[in-house]
Amino acid sequence: MNSDQIKGELKQVAGKVQQKAGELIDSPTQISEGVKKQIEGRVQKAVGDVKDAVNKAKD
Template structure:
């Protein structure tokens, strides 16, 4: 799933974000509204990691969303 899809489906995706980064509040996620840079910044703040670490975590997580998206499409067939 590319980031435009994540942003467009933010209401559905933010539950997955909350599972991955449980320290982020619902208010944080509402303010982020799918913006990757804002999410990376909140991950940095909440977990005390570098920008590079936050970006890597997001990239890794995004790959799992792609797999989930592919799985759900396969189920629809």
Template sequence: MADKDQFKGAAKETGGNIKEGIGKMTGNEKLQAEGKADQLEGKVQKTVGDVKDAFKN
């Protein structure tokens, strides 16, 4: 069973990907940077969830 951090991390990563894409389309470098930061945060949170899940099993 997936951990809530895995879901939240995946959602944050997806949102960051969208933000970065919109930033690229509009030429908004700040939005691109925020998107990349969100993606990284999401990956970290997803990894935390993976580790928690591994210890549960």
């Protein structure tokens, strides 16, 4: 696992927590920010997955 994969996973978890907190306090802003973080995390993890695949292909 590379740093992009790890950071992406962590960002997804943080986004999910923020989304759920927003739902609990009925804050559309927090919900949307949480969803945004989750999407950013998925993209970052995907970038890490590609980097990982390229490095494995080199070997």
